[in-house]
Amino acid sequence: xxxxTRQEDxxxxxxxxxxxxGRGARRVRRAFQVVVxxxxxxxxxxxxYWVVITSLNHTNQVLQFxxxxxxxxxxxxxxxxxxxxxxxxxxxxxxFIALVTTLLVLVTSILAGFAFGSLRFPGKNLxxxxxxxxxxxxxxxxxxxxxxxxxxxxxLNTYWAQIFPFAGSVFGIFLLRQFFLSLPLELWxxxxxxxxxxxxxxxxxxxxxxxxxxxxxxxxxFLGTWNSFLWPFIxxxxxxxxxxxxxxxxxxxxxxxxxxxxxxxVVFTTLPVMVLFLLLQREFMAGAxxxxxxxxx
Amino acid sequence: xxxNPSAQFVRxxxxxxxxxxxYLTPSGLVFxxxxxxxxxxxxxxxxxxxxxLNESLSRWVGLGNYRDLVTSGQFWHSLLITAYFLIGTVxxxxxxxxxIAMFLMDQVPGRALVRLAVFxxxxxxxxxxxxxxxxxxxxxxxxxxxxxxxxxxxELGWLQSPxxxxxxxxxxxxxxxxxxxxxxxxxxxxxxxxxxxxxxxIDGATRLQELRHVVWPLLSPITLFVLVISTIGALQAFxxxxxxxAGGPLASTTxxxxxxxxxxxxxxxxxxxxxxxxxxxxxxxxxxxxxxxxSRRRTFYQ
Numbered sequence: 001x002x003x004x005t006r007q008e009d010x011x012x013x014x015x016x017x018x019x020x021x022g023r024g025a026r027r028v029r030r031a032f033q034v035v036v037x038x039x040x041x042x043x044x045x046x047x048x049y050w051v052v053i054t055s056l057n058h059t060n061q062v063l064q065f066x067x068x069x070x071x072x073x074x075x076x077x078x079x080x081x082x083x084x085x086x087x088x089x090x091x092x093x094x095x096f097i098a099l100v101t102t103l104l105v106l107v108t109s110i111l112a113g114f115a116f117g118s119l120r121f122p123g124k125n126l127x128x129x130x131x132x133x134x135x136x137x138x139x140x141x142x143x144x145x146x147x148x149x150x151x152x153x154x155x156l157n158t159y160w161a162q163i164f165p166f167a168g169s170v171f172g173i174f175l176l177r178q179f180f181l182s183l184p185l186e187l188w189x190x191x192x193x194x195x196x197x198x199x200x201x202x203x204x205x206x207x208x209x210x211x212x213x214x215x216x217x218x219x220x221x222f223l224g225t226w227n228s229f230l231w232p233f234i235x236x237x238x239x240x241x242x243x244x245x246x247x248x249x250x251x252x253x254x255x256x257x258x259x260x261x262x263x264x265x266v267v268f269t270t271l272p273v274m275v276l277f278l279l280l281q282r283e284f285m286a287g288a289x290x291x292x293x294x295x296x297x
Numbered sequence: 298x299x300x301n302p303s304a305q306f307v308r309x310x311x312x313x314x315x316x317x318x319x320y321l322t323p324s325g326l327v328f329x330x331x332x333x334x335x336x337x338x339x340x341x342x343x344x345x346x347x348x349x350l351n352e353s354l355s356r357w358v359g360l361g362n363y364r365d366l367v368t369s370g371q372f373w374h375s376l377l378i379t380a381y382f383l384i385g386t387v388x389x390x391x392x393x394x395x396x397i398a399m400f401l402m403d404q405v406p407g408r409a410l411v412r413l414a415v416f417x418x419x420x421x422x423x424x425x426x427x428x429x430x431x432x433x434x435x436x437x438x439x440x441x442x443x444x445x446x447x448x449x450x451x452e453l454g455w456l457q458s459p460x461x462x463x464x465x466x467x468x469x470x471x472x473x474x475x476x477x478x479x480x481x482x483x484x485x486x487x488x489x490x491x492x493x494x495x496x497x498x499i500d501g502a503t504r505l506q507e508l509r510h511v512v513w514p515l516l517s518p519i520t521l522f523v524l525v526i527s528t529i530g531a532l533q534a535f536x537x538x539x540x541x542x543a544g545g546p547l548a549s550t551t552x553x554x555x556x557x558x559x560x561x562x563x564x565x566x567x568x569x570x571x572x573x574x575x576x577x578x579x580x581x582x583x584x585x586x587x588x589x590x591x592s593r594r595r596t597f598y599q
Contacts, residue, residue, distance in 0.1 A: 033405045040397065041407070044414040044472065050440065051429045063438050066447070108327065111320035120310075121317035127325075134328045136585040137336045140533045140554050141574040144561050145335035145342065148352075168327035198316055227422040229536045234562060245424040249540060252428055259432055270425045277420045281413060284420060288477055289484030 055263035062260055074260070078268065081251075081261040086239050087268070090247035097162050097243055098225040104163065105221045106214060109172030114202055116173065117180025118188065128177075135170045143234055150235060161235040162243070166225065172217040175290065179213050180206065216287035219280055226273055244269050336578070343571035355568075362572035372573070374548060375556040378463065379532065382552055385467035386474075386531050391523055393471065394478035395516075399508065401479070402486050412483070416476035423473065423536040430469045431456065431541055459549040462542050466550055469537055474530065478523045485519035486512070525588040529581055553577060 054062055055078065056071035115121070116128055146165060147156070155161045183206060191201040207214070229245045236242050239250070248269050255261055277284055343362055348354040366372045397415060401408055418426060433440045434455040442452040456465045489512060497511045513520075535554050538544060544551040544559065551559070553573065561570035 030406075033400075033403065036400060037405050037407050037411050040411050041414050044418060044476075047426070047429045047433065047472070048417070050433065054432065065443060067438075067440060067443055108324040112324045115317040115320040119313055119317040119320070121314045124317075127321065131324070131328065132589075134332050136582045137332050138529065138533055138578060138581040140535065140557060141339060141578045141581075142332065142335050143558075144567060144571055144574055145338040146331055147561075148338070148342075149330070149335055164327065165331040168324035170328075173324060198313075223420060227420075229422070229424050229539075230558075233539075245422050248422075248424050248428070252424075252431075252540060259435075259438070262428060263432065266425045266428050270421055273421055274417075277417065281416075285412070285416060285480050288416075288480040 051263045051266050054260060055267050057260060059258075059260050077260040077264040081255075081258075081264040082268070084255060084261070085247060085251050085265075087244075087247065087265075089239060090242060090244045090269075093159070093241055094226055094243040094245075097159055098222050100159075101163050101166050101225045102218055102221045104167035105169045105172055106218060108168050109176050109217055110202070110207065110210075110214075112168075112173045113176025114180055114206065116177040118183065118206070119198075131170055131173060139230070143230070147234060157236045157238055157241060159241055162225075162228075162232050162241075165231075166221075169217065169221065172221070175213045175217060176210060179210050183209075212286070213290075215280075215283050216290050219276075219283055220287055223273065223276070223284075339571050339574050339578075342567060343575050345568050347567035347571065349565040349567050358568065362568045363576075365569060366572055366576070371548075371551075371556065372553075375551050375553045378548075378550065379552040379554075381463055382467060382470075382534070383528060383531050385464070386470050387524060387527050389467075390471055390475055390478060390527055391520065394475050394523065395482055395520070397475070398479050398482035398486055399512070401483060412479070415479050418473045419476035421473075424540055426473055427469060427537045427540045430465070430472075434465050434541075456542050457546060459547045462546060462550050466537055466541055469541065470531070470534065473537075474527070478527060481519060481523055482516070485516050489515050522588065525584055528584055532577065532581055 053069065053071050056074055057068055058072065058074050061068050061072060112131070116124065142165075150156050150161045150165075155164075187205055188201060191205055196204070226243075227245065228243070229249065232243050232246050233249065236246065239247065242250075248265060251265055252262065255265075344357065344359060346356040346358045346361070348356075401412055405411065436442055436452065436454050436457055439455070441455065445452050453461050456462045493511055493515075494507060497507045502510070533554055534552070535558065538550055538552060538555045539558075542550040544555045554577070557570055557573045557577065560566045560573060
């Protein structure tokens with residue numbers, strides 16, 4: 001799956017156009033492009049700007065007409081919003097759930113991906129087809145039976161209800177299988193001559209070169225867990241185990257008309273995801289296009 | 298003491314089999330316990346008048362739950378709302394995403410920044426971003442109505458109006474998830490050889506002809522992938538409906554997925570909800586099969 005990373009990099013082909021349009025036409029074209037680019041920037045970024053502005057104004061400044069488009073650096077909204085819900089707890093819950101889920105997904109995907117990609121065993125194709133068919137079962141369909149399963153396990157309202165159902169990933173297994181399939185057989189033969197076990201080969205030779213695939217699986221699992229709502233919303237009931245987005249939705253229910261406080265809460269709950277995205281934007285986009293690799297078959 | 302080579306070979310083979318099954322066990326168990334068996338379980342539940350509090354009091358009703366559903370107005374109404382939502386997000390989203398991706402393929406000023414901006418909503422949580430739009434759509438103090446007021450247009454009730462609520466949610470959904478399709482299209486477009494596009498331009502093709510005769514046919518597998526993925530996503534959309542309208546006003550935003558939630562977890566009508574889940578399962582599973590079939594053709598085609 002590594003090529004998708006490179007494919008993304010080649011996203012800007014700039015061949016010299018042979019049929020050069022006239023200078024004036026080019027200038028018009030350029031102006032048009034600048035306008036469209038600016039419109040897109042405003043459409044997609046303005047809501048983020050707007051929530052920050054709202055969070056930094058007094059309530060009366062927010063409710064006036066015409067509204068204020070500049071911040072007045074009112075930080076009380078943040079203090080008020082922060083004090084009205086157990087945010088720290090929500091944050092710690094989310095980080096714990098997201099980290100453990102990501103770790104488990106990586107481990108289970110590496111093991112199964114290695115088995116499908118590099119080992120021979122009877123029933124391989126059948127089992128692989130079975131794993132792929134898991135993808136066909138939609139999330140909303142599982143809510144009811146899984147609720148009953150988790151109830152019978154006495155796992156409702158725990159961390160485990162939010163971790164174990166997501167500890168396996170077909171996408172992750174598929175991505176790593178493709179990677180292991182592309183490993184040259186000589187590598188394993190050479191390792192065998194050196195007396196390496198399969199596990200040592202996996203750990204010391206195969207995994208280090210699987211890094212791009214592991215990063216893709218890791219960040220998307222982490223992000224998916226951080227952003228998830230419906231599942232924890234149904235499966236948990238107390239703030240002591242609930243993640244941040246469920247906490248935010250509870251806050252919306254209790255403080256729904258406090259727009260400045262609500263905006264502050266949106267800002268501080270979204271900031272970690274935003275920072276992560278900005279730091280790893282290249283990997284995020286490469287990962288999204290790797291998703292198409294998931295259906296190449 | 299020396300073993301004969303074939304016995305050693307067999308032993309090594311057996312060890313390889315054992316390792317493989319061992320490595321498949323962790324994910325296999327997760328899929329079995331939380332996906333495969335529950336999928337069968339929901340089918341089973343759908344045949345009962347399921348007692349949520351005491352499962353032993355559940356009563357067999359056969360296909361009764363399904364019959365109740367297809368004879369209820371609620372079910373068909375939710376399908377209609379889902380269809381509106383699908384039309385508003387899927388074809389519109391695919392076209393917008395393709396246009397934006399084509400635009401970004403040119404040497405546009407600030408290309409990287411625009412790409413980042415378009416993708417940013419997709420990675421931010423739906424609860425948080427839908428609250429931002431809840432505020433923008435606010436009929437009394439929201440920005441959108443202020444804008445309409447400035448333009449001397451009539452102000453709208455948006456999410457509080459049965460006519461506009463679904464449109465508001467569609468606007469939010471497009472804004473939130475367009476970035477994913479754009480990135481997929483960009484990857485697809487960069488896979489199309491630039492020589493081919495160049496050649497068509499040298500032959501005097503306009504941009505529109507280039508799109509129709511060169512880009513579109515070569516891109517069609519990607520387009521289908523985006524169509525199916527976004528249809529499956531739209532069929533399962535829940536969060537924005539919960540935070541922005543809670544299915545209202547007057548059930549004008551109660552999609553089938555939202556109806557499933559209310560039946561199961563508000564009215565504890567587990568049997569009917571399970572039957573609804575099975576119906577959704579059939580629709581979504583069918584779509585996934587179509588997508589898999591097409592992607593197989595694609596590898597052949599390349």
